[in-house]
Amino acid sequence: MKKSNFFFKNLNNINRSINILLEKNLNKLNFENLRNLLVNNKIILTFVALFVILISYLLLPTFYNQSDLSKGLKRELMNKLNLNFSFSNNLNYNFFPRPHFVTTQASIFVKDKEISKIKKIKIFISIKNLISLKKIELKDVILENANFNINKQNYNFFSKLLDNNFIFGDLKIKNSNIFFRDKNQEVLFIDKIIDMKYFFDNNELKNIIIANNEIFNIPHEIEIFKDKKQKKLYSKLKLNYFKLQIESELNYNDNLLKGKSDFIHNKIKSTALYEFNKIFFKYKIFDKLDNREFFYRGKLNFKPFYSTIEGEVEKINLKHLFGQNALISQLLKTELLNNRNIDFKLNILANYVLNNSVFKNINITSKIQEGLIDMDETKFQWKDFAEFKLSDSLIYVKDGELVLDGKIKIDIKKFKEIYKFLLTPKNYRNKIKQIDFNFTYNFDQKIAKLNDVKIDGNINQNLDKILNSVILKESVIQNKIYIKNLLNDAIKSYAG
Secondary structure, three states: OHHHHHHHHHHHHHHHHHHHHHHHHHHHOOHHHHHHHHHHHHHHHHHHHHHHHHHHHHOHHHHOOHHHHHHHHHHHHHHHHOOEEEOOOOOEEEOOOOOEEEEEEEEEEEOOEEEEEEEEEEEEEOOOOOOOHHHOOEEEEEEEEEEEEEOOOOOOHHHHHHHOOOOOOOEEEEEEEEEEEOOOOOEEEEEEEEEEEEEEEOOOOEEEEEEEEEEOOEEEEEEEEEEOOOOEEEEEEEEOOOOEEEEEEEEOOOOOEEEEEEEEEOOEEEEEEEEEOOOEEEEEEEOOOOOOOEEEEEEEEEOOEEEEEEEEEEEEOHHHHHOOOOHHHHHHHOOOOOOOOOOEEEEEEEEEEOOEEEEEEEEEEEEEEOOEEEOOOOEEEEOOOEEEEEEEEEEEEEOOEEEEEEEEEEEEOOHHHHHHHHOOOHHHOOOOOEEEEEEEEEOOOOEEEEEEEEEOOEEOHHHHHHOOOEEOOOOHHHHHHHHHHHHHHHHHHHHO
């Protein structure tokens, strides 16, 4: 009984409290407060109504007929990009973050030939005119995981896209591949597209391509745009791996295309002039167009495929060719030149070696055939004292380092002058006509190993021990002293 009375007592207290609270608030509920409440509700209801209308408007494309929608989008893609797309009627619509359609397993055709397979396409549309399918406007188009097949018939596919009007929106290509194929449809190499974008620059009023790609595991950045009036194509290529930047200008007004490129490598600038057509590619390279110090010319033939380079220079800087960070050294280390399809010959003539006047009449000869790179027939002179000639040589990469193997033949012209230059004691000055030896030179470590040394046809094993490891120094003066001492030790050992 006590518990029951306690319950009712508390219930009465709660009722009393509620009545007091209602009395206070009802006294405040006058006409002005009621009007404000109604006004606020109208604002909220207006916002809710507008939101519902907006969502309903954005959802209108979901009611389009799939077949008509597919035809309409293909037609718009052809009008905007001049590309013949093929995809199924299965188009998914999303309005977040912007209205767009998504389709999978699509293709692009050029002259009735499939040039690309695409796993996913996103087609963004304008928020205007969603009521009518006929009035839909295309905005951005994104191609993802596409594979493009490029050959000599469609090699200009990507540059021709610049002729379209990108004021309507951008074309983006992501995580895709470009397969460059020969006439037998064999893949020559693959250029991986990380991110490529076609867009209209409102400030400069022109279409531009910017791309981050990767070829032979070497990343590169490229920017391209066209001047339609002058019929010129401009490009900028950055190869940060080689610390190289190439800015080019191509005139495509005639059947014979002509261009100019500026190369900047480690703050060293050179210029190339070139011309080409479907049969050949010819070029000339200068360090400067006026007061030039070196000059190279070459030709690349496509039918049949082979390439030649010839160069003339007063003083050759060997560090630019075979230094640890030199462009050619880095290119050789990639091993992309070790290709059986490459037939290449190089011949560079120089009067002297830079910072080393004792060597002259340098004739550097190299070739790439059957995937092998050699420097056979390379010749140079040591003053008027001797002539050097390389044979049975091979350039290769071992443990990430560039190595040259081969044989050297030295014809001694003035042995007495050599002894004077080396300050060799007179009792060791035997007559020598010819020296032959095998060698291995590591360009990265600057270490040469000589073996099987023959003097006038006779092998001396003591010479092999002395010349087994020749370690070049950084300083030219240190090298001169080091080589003189080393050669004198070898001469003394040979003379007994």
